[in-house]
Amino acid sequence: MPDAPGLELILAEINRDTPGAVIDTSFDREQAALIVDATQIRSTITWLRDTPGHEYTFLSSVHGVDYLPNEPRFAVHYELLNRERHERLRVKALLSDPAVETEAGSDVPPIGAPDESRPSGGTSEPATQLLPHIDSVVDLFPTADFQEREIYDFFGIVFDGHPDLRRILMPDDYVGWPQRRDFPVGGEPVIFTKDEVTNPGWWQ
Amino acid sequence: MATPLESGLRDEEVTVGELRERLADRLPGASIELAPEQEMMTVNMGPHHPATHGVLRLIVDLEGEVVKDLKPVVGYVHTGIEKSIETMTYWKAIPFVERMDYLAYFSNMESYCGAVEKLIGLEIPRRAQYLRVLHLELNRLHSHLVWLGTSALDLGAMGVYFYCFRDRDRVLDMFEMSTGQRMHTRYFQIGGVAEDIPAGFEKKIRELIVTLNTGIDQYEALLDRNEIFLHRTKGIGIVSRERLLELGVTGPLLRASGDAWDLRKESGYLAYPEIEFDVPVGTVGDGYDRYRVRLTEMRESLKIIEQCLDGMPEGPWLADDRKYVLPPRSELSTSMESLIHHFKLVTEGFRVAPGEVYNPVESPRGEIGCFVLADGSSKPARVHFREPSFVNLQALRDMTVGEYVADLIQTLAMLDPILGGIDR
Amino acid sequence: MEIERQKLRVHAPLDQPSSPEELRARQLRARDLLRGDLEGSDLDAYVEERVATTTLEKVLNSARANSIFPATFGLACCAIEMMSTVSPRYDIARFGAEAFRASPRQADLLILSGRVSIKMAPVIRRIYDQMLEPKWAISMGACSSSGGMFSNYAVVQGADKFMPVDVHVPGCPPRPEALIYAFNKLQEKIKGNPEQGWRSRYQAHGTEEWARGGAGSKPSEEAAEAYAKAREVLGA
Numbered sequence: 068m069p070d071a072p073g074l075e076l077i078l079a080e081i082n083r084d085t086p087g088a089v090i091d092t093s094f095d096r097e098q099a100a101l102i103v104d105a106t107q108i109r110s111t112i113t114w115l116r117d118t119p120g121h122e123y124t125f126l127s128s129v130h131g132v133d134y135l136p137n138e139p140r141f142a143v144h145y146e147l148l149n150r151e152r153h154e155r156l157r158v159k160a161l162l163s164d165p166a167v168e169t170e171a172g173s174d175v176p177p178i179g180a181p182d183e184s185r186p187s188g189g190t191s192e193p194a195t196q197l198l199p200h201i202d203s204v205v206d207l208f209p210t211a212d213f214q215e216r217e218i219y220d221f222f223g224i225v226f227d228g229h230p231d232l233r234r235i236l237m238p239d240d241y242v243g244w245p246q247r248r249d250f251p252v253g254g255e256p257v258i259f260t261k262d263e264v265t266n267p268g269w270w271q
Numbered sequence: 272m273a274t275p276l277e278s279g280l281r282d283e284e285v286t287v288g289e290l291r292e293r294l295a296d297r298l299p300g301a302s303i304e305l306a307p308e309q310e311m312m313t314v315n316m317g318p319h320h321p322a323t324h325g326v327l328r329l330i331v332d333l334e335g336e337v338v339k340d341l342k343p344v345v346g347y348v349h350t351g352i353e354k355s356i357e358t359m360t361y362w363k364a365i366p367f368v369e370r371m372d373y374l375a376y377f378s379n380m381e382s383y384c385g386a387v388e389k390l391i392g393l394e395i396p397r398r399a400q401y402l403r404v405l406h407l408e409l410n411r412l413h414s415h416l417v418w419l420g421t422s423a424l425d426l427g428a429m430g431v432y433f434y435c436f437r438d439r440d441r442v443l444d445m446f447e448m449s450t451g452q453r454m455h456t457r458y459f460q461i462g463g464v465a466e467d468i469p470a471g472f473e474k475k476i477r478e479l480i481v482t483l484n485t486g487i488d489q490y491e492a493l494l495d496r497n498e499i500f501l502h503r504t505k506g507i508g509i510v511s512r513e514r515l516l517e518l519g520v521t522g523p524l525l526r527a528s529g530d531a532w533d534l535r536k537e538s539g540y541l542a543y544p545e546i547e548f549d550v551p552v553g554t555v556g557d558g559y560d561r562y563r564v565r566l567t568e569m570r571e572s573l574k575i576i577e578q579c580l581d582g583m584p585e586g587p588w589l590a591d592d593r594k595y596v597l598p599p600r601s602e603l604s605t606s607m608e609s610l611i612h613h614f615k616l617v618t619e620g621f622r623v624a625p626g627e628v629y630n631p632v633e634s635p636r637g638e639i640g641c642f643v644l645a646d647g648s649s650k651p652a653r654v655h656f657r658e659p660s661f662v663n664l665q666a667l668r669d670m671t672v673g674e675y676v677a678d679l680i681q682t683l684a685m686l687d688p689i690l691g692g693i694d695r
Numbered sequence: 696m697e698i699e700r701q702k703l704r705v706h707a708p709l710d711q712p713s714s715p716e717e718l719r720a721r722q723l724r725a726r727d728l729l730r731g732d733l734e735g736s737d738l739d740a741y742v743e744e745r746v747a748t749t750t751l752e753k754v755l756n757s758a759r760a761n762s763i764f765p766a767t768f769g770l771a772c773c774a775i776e777m778m779s780t781v782s783p784r785y786d787i788a789r790f791g792a793e794a795f796r797a798s799p800r801q802a803d804l805l806i807l808s809g810r811v812s813i814k815m816a817p818v819i820r821r822i823y824d825q826m827l828e829p830k831w832a833i834s835m836g837a838c839s840s841s842g843g844m845f846s847n848y849a850v851v852q853g854a855d856k857f858m859p860v861d862v863h864v865p866g867c868p869p870r871p872e873a874l875i876y877a878f879n880k881l882q883e884k885i886k887g888n889p890e891q892g893w894r895s896r897y898q899a900h901g902t903e904e905w906a907r908g909g910a911g912s913k914p915s916e917e918a919a920e921a922y923a924k925a926r927e928v929l930g931a
Contacts, residue, residue: 095627096389096390096392096626096628097389098288098627098628098629100390100627106924124516125516125519127519127629127631127638127640127657128629128655128657129641130638130642130655130657131655132548132627132642132653132655133646133653134644134652136478144629144642146629146640146642146657155536155629155631157629160602208517208519209517209519209665210517210518210519210520210662210665211519212665213661213662213664213665214657214661214662217661229368234346234688235346236345236346236694236695237344237349237849238346238347238813238814239815243352245351245848246353246354246653248357248652250354250848251357251848252351252354252357252358252846252847252848253351253847253848253849254842254846254847254848254850254852255842255846255847255852257846260870283732317818319768319799319818319822320797320817325769325771325774326770326815326818329789341795345918346814347812347814347818348770348771348810348812348813348815348844349812349814349849350771350810350812350847350849351845351847351848351849351850352845354847354848354849355844355845366844367844367845370771370772370844373771373772374774375776379807416776420778421778428728432782433782433783436778436779436781436782436783437783437784440779440782440784453776453865453868453870454772454775454868455772455774466800466869505889511782522893567737655751690771691771691772694812
């Protein structure tokens with residue numbers, strides 16, 4: 068990985084070309100990370116891929132993270148890899164949850180809850196303007212195709228410019244974004260012996 | 272007629288347009304006027320299909336016999352493992368992690384345990400490293416044997432299926448001997464391995480190496496120069512190396528197209544830097560090359576296992592740090608602190624300082640990377656697996672568009688997808 | 696207690712005749728039968744020794760049990776162990792399940808091997824509906840029997856929730872021998888004598904936990920009192 072001074076150099080160079088793109092660096096447990104402004108993610112990744120001397124040409128993984136009690140809440144992580152020098156660099160794009168920023172008093176249902184306030188019969192997805200948006204990098208790295216769909220499926224982060232953004236692992240008509248921290252794990256309670264009385268006829 | 276070994280060619284290809292012209296000559300007056308879009312047929316290879324590769328649904332657009340477009344629909348075995356792990360402590364998450372890519376369960380465990388060990392900064396003892404490498408390579412053998420058996424079955428060679436599963440049962444006997452369970456062994460612990468290998472294990476493994484070398488010779492004798500197999504796999508499903516890299520493909524698929532990228536050599540985790548082995552690389556990148564690469568990888572795995580046994584250091588198989596590592600059970604009856612540590616670790620688990628880590632490992636299918644986000648509590652806040660099958664599946668479209676639908680099954684077999692890994 | 700021992704009237708197999716005279720007698724009888732000369736009680740005895748009479752239903756059930764066509768239906772990890780049962784070591788073909796049919800219309804038995812996710816459940820139901828009667832289902836492994844270790848939003852907690860299952864096999868994954876044991880249990884069930892387990896052997900029906908104090912059982916009075924007191928204490 069580029070070490071801490073190397074990271075600072077990268078930050079300086081990127082911010083010289085596109086000011087304000089990289090907000091911070093982090094070098095923790097020998098892994099390097101750049102924290103990037105979500106609106107400039109494409110330029111940052113293009114810079115990292117194309118600049119001679121850096122050339123992170125392989126995108127290992129794109130995944131989403133929900134840092135719930137912390138703000139900003141969501142992040143999309145891009146794990147970049149330079150194969151010649153075998154160096155990995157993580158690029159984190161932080162996104163906040165737009166649903167929280169709507170005015171208090173509006174009866175907007177929290178993201179992830181079944182949408183009962185909308186007229187029934189419509190689509191089951193909540194209104195798109197309440198979801199965080201970020202640019203898609205599919206044309207830069209085609210490998211991000213399925214992976215961005217997975218992030219959309221599980222976190223509700225919309226990737227602008229993705230050719231085919233729809234659910235990939237959950238059923239098409241599923242409501243909610245399962246891997247958000249405030250989405251319940253689900254499942255059924257285990258019926259222990261002492262609880263059998265309160266669940267009459269559980270064996271049927 | 273080209274001899275089988277030379278033919279990377281299929282029989283004369285006729286496009287639908289040419290066919291129309293030819294027939295129009297022979298049947299003057301007959302109009303075979305079909306607009307191109309009327310000839311497109313969408314076929315659904317549903318989640319339940321005779322090909323033994325799990326519940327993968329493919330929506331294939333066909334023009335005649337030629338595949339024009341392919342859309343995989345996945346999610347039919349989605350288990351919510353990543354979400355479930357957030358409710359489990361770090362130690363209790365290990366059985367969940369195993370059940371994703373259900374043929375390469377040791378690789379899953381290694382990526383997860385390695386990530387958590389990086390998070391807590393724990394070094395595992397050398398004997399544990401060697402034991403992990405041993406089991407990882409046995410798992411690679413097991414995965415490739417199952418792949419070969421099921422792929423050959425898809426192509427019609429039923430005998431190879433039975434031979435491969437016979438040998439696979441021998442490998443599983445070894446797992447049962449050292450870990451107690453055939454599949455999903457929960458053997459790798461955070462800090463080493465759960466138990467040392469028993470007496471007699473080494474002898475049995477050496478016998479197994481001899482048997483399996485003979486076995487691989489037999490498979491090669493059956494399939495290598497088999498005319499049907501060659502006709503079906505040579506020249507099929509070629510994707511250029513650059514395109515594969517763009518699609519993020521790793522593992523034997525990438526190595527078959529000529530790129531010697533193997534994380535065991537590149538990043539040298541566990542005991543791999545001390546072991547000599549080669550990385551087999553193909554030339555063309557067709558189905559035959561993928562088959563050859565995996566078969567040669569099996570032989571290399573046997574070499575690695577032998578070197579592991581020869582060079583196995585003595586010592587503990589679990590790290591000493593009782594704050595994070597469960598004590599071996601023999602200590603529990605003699606030491607009070609061990610008992611207290613065991614109790615604490617099993618009920619509450621250890622806490623990990625906040626941080627995040629991405630740990631990639633070479634599984635039989637490619638790079639499996641585990642991302643763990645720790646928030647200071649005893650349960651991981653987010654675990655994500657970059658599964659090789661999930662990413663490799665994106666290459667299926669490139670491999671099959673323009674080919675005949677009859678080759679689709681074969682290409683899918685050579686791709687080696689494991690739906691448990693794709694769907695998690 | 697006086698124990699009376701009686702010699703069993705065993706029809707000795709042909710390769711172990713009890714005495715030369717008996718062997719000679721049998722040979723003569725066989726020759727007479729082939730000539731069509733056996734009559735009366737001789738013929739009755741001959742037929743009784745060699746022909747089994749039973750009901751048509753039992754024959755049909757026996758035929759069904761001994762030639763089950765399972766459907767090739769593998770979902771997840773248990774599918775690998777199911778493939779192992781077909782492999783030479785744990786050969787399931789010795790019990791008659793040689794031909795695994797790909798099409799559900801041709802299959803008798805659906806072995807649900809693996810976790811049933813919510814996306815797959817309607818597909819499985821449709822496949823089960825496409826199978827023709829008589830059909831059975833084995834729920835292999837913990838995940839399809841009860842959701843297994845995955846108690847979350849994505850896994851149906853037991854295939855029982857949407858389709859009838861005949862035999863459940865515990866294990867994660869169950870060993871191939873466990874699957875074959877379940878297969879044998881299914882065969883017994885098809886033949887009409889299902890193994891009830893230990894409760895029938897010890898005449899202990901009614902002691903199941905759900906039956907104690909419930910509508911279907913009659914616990915003794917002391918037991919009912921004690922159970923009611925326990926419920927009070929637990930505050931149920």
